Amino acid sequence: MIAENNIILDNIQINQKIKRIAYQIYESNSSEKEVVIAGIVGNGFTFSKKIALVLEEISTIKVRLCEVVINKKKPLLPITTSISVDEYKNKPLILVDDVLNSGTTLIYGIKHFLEVPLKRFKTAVLVNRNHKKYPVKADFKGISLSTSIKEHVQVEFNEKDAIAYLV
Numbered sequence: 001m002i003a004e005n006n007i008i009l010d011n012i013q014i015n016q017k018i019k020r021i022a023y024q025i026y027e028s029n030s031s032e033k034e035v036v037i038a039g040i041v042g043n044g045f046t047f048s049k050k051i052a053l054v055l056e057e058i059s060t061i062k063v064r065l066c067e068v069v070i071n072k073k074k075p076l077l078p079i080t081t082s083i084s085v086d087e088y089k090n091k092p093l094i095l096v097d098d099v100l101n102s103g104t105t106l107i108y109g110i111k112h113f114l115e116v117p118l119k120r121f122k123t124a125v126l127v128n129r130n131h132k133k134y135p136v137k138a139d140f141k142g143i144s145l146s147t148s149i150k151e152h153v154q155v156e157f158n159e160k161d162a163i164a165y166l167v
Contacts, residue, residue, distance in 0.1 A: 009164040017142030022054035036093040038066040043098035075108040092120040098155040103134035
């Protein structure tokens with residue numbers, strides 16, 4: 001059971017953040033016919049699917065979803081994507097994760113996409129913590145949060161609900 005005072009974002013707030021991020025993505029890509037939303041395996045991909053659904057509701061932009069498989073424990077291992085390079089080459093791409101902690105996962109994801117010519121590259125996260133090890137930033141973020149190093153942000157998505165809390 002999650003203590004009430006540990007909740008950072010409840011389901012309603014998360015849905016509001018998803019909608020706001022989708023609008024921001026639309027605003028920065030309004031002249032595009034297609035964008036690629038690339039979610040990092042796990043919660044990042046779940047979050048990217050939710051953003052893609054809203055983006056398709058509010059715009060005429062075709063959204064291509066891509067799952068980015070990164071071994072978070074060993075990020076130097078090869079990174080794979082669920083779509084081929086030709087499907088995202090020379091297109092705007094948004095790399096999505098649920099929480100930006102130290103920046104390790106996001107920076108290795110960025111490194112992977114730097115090897116391919118893209119039209120535009122942005123990042124999006126639900127929760128941006130301020131303990132970065134790498135100089136990486138989220139272009140679109142739901143909430144920025146200053147926490148202690150010992151605290152961890154946990155996001156849980158299920159079919160109907162989502163919650164973000166501090167542990």
